[in-house]
Amino acid sequence: MSFVEYSDVIRDGDVAIVYLNHTSAMPVKVQQGAQTQTRYGVIRHSTDLIGRRYGSKVTCSKGGWVHVLHPTPELWTVSLPHRTQILYTTDIATITMMLELKPGSVVCESGTGSGSLSHAILRTVAPSGHLHTVEFHQQRAEKVAEEFREHRVDHLVTVRNQDVCRDGFGVTGVADAVFLDIPSPWEAVPHAKAAMKRQGGRLCSFSPCIEQVQRTCQALADQDFEEISTLEVLLRVHDVRTVSLPLPDFGQDSSTRDPPSDSTAAPPNPPAVTLKTTTPPREIPGHTGYLTFATKPRT
Ligand SMILES: C[S@@+](CC[C@H](N)C(=O)[O-])C[C@H]1O[C@@H](n2cnc3c(N)ncnc32)[C@H](O)[C@@H]1O
Incomplete structure (x- = not known):
């Protein structure tokens, strides 16, 4: 396994x-x-x-x-022991796609937290890529490193116990992609740029509040990042219901109508159709955060 x-x-x-x-x-x-x-x-x-x-x-x-x-990374995300807030598969799928991750990619991540995203990154970049993940909380860094060994993915990942805003990712000029999930991502943007390969590469920052997003976008623009865009992924769950709809009664066809009678009998009930339909939610709860993406210029 x-x-x-x-x-x-x-x-x-x-x-x-x-x-x-x-x-x-x-x-x-x-x-x-x-x-x-x-x-x-x-x-x-x-x-x-x-x-x-x-x-x-x-x-x-x-x-x-x-x-x-x-x-699988998806089953791990729904069953792992939480040591922090974690990212869920809806956001993770978008991050993986928009960062253009693939087998062989080199990725930098901070903070590692509970390792929910890290496992998905590792599955995507295996067998020849690498994840450099930085977590400044010592016990969390040690625990996630132990889990990577138990899950037999430790050959694909380096865990560093340091402050990414002060000390960076511990690598220079190698990353195809950088992911940030920390309270002040704008402080880590220069380190992210330094960790990325010399030209090109993608960055993503996850933040729950729009004020954090604004500061991060400003820092990205100051560092000459391009294609800066922010999106929010919301799950819209439709409830499936079986409904019975009466067919409309348009009355009798006048060309075939019988002559008027003085009968007081009620008209027959119109037939009904039974069908499956879905109802979308009126409101969409489930805000987790905003995903800000950017590209390092190729010049
Ligand atoms: C919300 S958690 C990350 C969750 C992770 N994305 C997951 O899916 O499991 C944020 C983590 O960032 C760490 N952190 C915050 N600021 C940091 C910094 N400046 N350098 C390194 N790690 C940091 C915290 O200790 C925490 O574990």
């Missing part, structure tokens, strides 16, 4: 994702002799996990069942 390479069978030492339902998943370090408690009962690693295929349905001790899945 590795976060960047798929294996069929669960082995001792793997990190597997126990998928309970659409809203609940938990990572489990698979260990010979260990047990994991779930709301459906106990999972015994030696008999229920080791040697089984990823994707298997596992029956727990109380008779309920779960699926045991191979880890």
Whole structure:
């Protein structure tokens, strides 16, 4: 098992994702002799996990069942232990695309936080790219480095425990892309520029407040970045409903109408059609932050 390479069978030492339902998943370090408690009962690693295929349905001790899945960055994002606020897959997908990341890309990131974005970057740049990630909180830097080892992606990443605004990324002239998720990204813009390869390359900064965005855009313009643009990604979830609509009653065709009668019987009900439709939300909650993108000039 590795976060960047798929294996069929669960082995001792793997990190597997126990998928309970659409809203609940938990990572489990698979260990010979260990047990994991779930709301459906106990999972015994030696008999229920080791040697089984990823994707298997596992029956727990109380008779309920779960699926045991191979880890992916997306499953890690919804199950990782939060040490900070994290980025979610909607933003991550946009960041990966707009930074033009691909296998072989060299990326600088700060702060590392809980490593949610980092895992997605690593999967994208593998097998030959590299991530330089900077986190100034020592325990967070140590913990994420330990997770990278457990997830067998540590050969693709260097974790530096330093202040990116003061000390930069620890590399010069190598990055194809830089990503910032810190409270004062404008202070790190000159370091980002220095870390990027001499010509071209993309930068993205994530900020929850528009005032931070304004200061970052100003710093980017001062450093001669081009194509500066900010976007916000909102999920618009449509509810699927079955509705029954009466067909409109236009009355009788006058050319075939019977002569008037003095009958008092009610007209027949018009038939109805039943169909599936979706209702969009009236408001769209879920603001996480603004993504500001920019390009380093090629001159
Ligand atoms: C919101 S979290 C990043 C979350 C991360 N993007 C993720 O998806 O898990 C911000 C992190 O930046 C770190 N940080 C803030 N300012 C920093 C600085 N000047 N240098 C390095 N790290 C910094 C914080 O310690 C925190 O862990």
